[in-house]
Amino acid sequence: MKRTQNGMLAIFVSLAFLAFETVEARAQQLxxxxxxxxxxxxxxxxxxxKFGRRVARLIEAExxxxxAENRQIEAQLTTEEQELTDRRPGMDADAFRVLANAFDEKVRQIRxxxxxxxxxxxQQSDNARIEFLNAAAPVLETMMRDAKASVILERASVFLSANATDVTDLAIARIDLVLGDGAITEQDPDQ
Structure with a gap:
C-alpha cells in the first residue's frame, strides 16, 4: 500500500512538473x-x-x-496695422486712440x-493617449498573466533591470493585432 502511495505521489509530481513545463514552454513560445x-x-x-502613429499623423496635420491659419491671420493683422499707422497723421489723436484700442482688442481676441x-x-492628443492606454490595458494584463508577473513598471523609472524584462516590442505587436490603428470606420460604428 505504501509502495502504491509513493508511486501515485511520483506520478502526481511528474504530471505537475509536466504541466508547469507546458505552461512555461507556452509562455516562452509566446x-x-x-x-x-x-x-x-x-x-x-x-x-x-499603429494607434499612436495614426494619432501623430492626425495631430501633425491639424x-x-x-x-497656416496663424500665418494668414498674422499677415492680415500686419496689413491692417500698417493701414492704421498710415492713417494716423491725418487723424485726431482721440479718434486714432479709439481705432488703435479696437485693433489691440481684436488682436487679443484672435490670440x-x-x-x-x-x-x-x-487635449486631443492627451485624450488619444488615455484612450490608447485604456484600450491596451487588457492586452497588457494578458501579458502579465502569461508571464506570471504581478506588475509592469515604466522602464525609465527602473534604476537597473535585465533587458529581458522589457516587453515593449511584444506589447506593441500584440496591441497592433488587437487595436490596429484604433480608427473607427463608418462601416463599424460599434467599435
Whole structure:
C-alpha cells in the first residue's frame, strides 16, 4: 500500500512538473519572459504602435492647418496695422486712440481664439493617449498573466533591470493585432 502511495505521489509530481513545463514552454513560445516584474517604455509603446502613429499623423496635420491659419491671420493683422499707422497723421489723436484700442482688442481676441485651438489640439492628443492606454490595458494584463508577473513598471523609472524584462516590442505587436490603428470606420460604428 505504501509502495502504491509513493508511486501515485511520483506520478502526481511528474504530471505537475509536466504541466508547469507546458505552461512555461507556452509562455516562452509566446516570447514572454517569466518574471514577476516586467518593464515597458510607455512613450515608445504609444509612439510606435499603429494607434499612436495614426494619432501623430492626425495631430501633425491639424497642427499644420492651425499654423497656416496663424500665418494668414498674422499677415492680415500686419496689413491692417500698417493701414492704421498710415492713417494716423491725418487723424485726431482721440479718434486714432479709439481705432488703435479696437485693433489691440481684436488682436487679443484672435490670440485667445488661436491659443484655445492649440490647447484643444494638445487635449486631443492627451485624450488619444488615455484612450490608447485604456484600450491596451487588457492586452497588457494578458501579458502579465502569461508571464506570471504581478506588475509592469515604466522602464525609465527602473534604476537597473535585465533587458529581458522589457516587453515593449511584444506589447506593441500584440496591441497592433488587437487595436490596429484604433480608427473607427463608418462601416463599424460599434467599435
Amino acid at each position: 516570447g514572454i519572459p517569466q518574471s514577476v516584474i516586467l518593464t515597458i517604455a510607455s512613450e515608445r509603446l504609444f509612439a510606435e504602435s 497642427s499644420a492647418v492651425l499654423a 485667445r481664439e488661436q491659443d484655445a485651438k492649440a490647447r484643444a489640439l494638445a
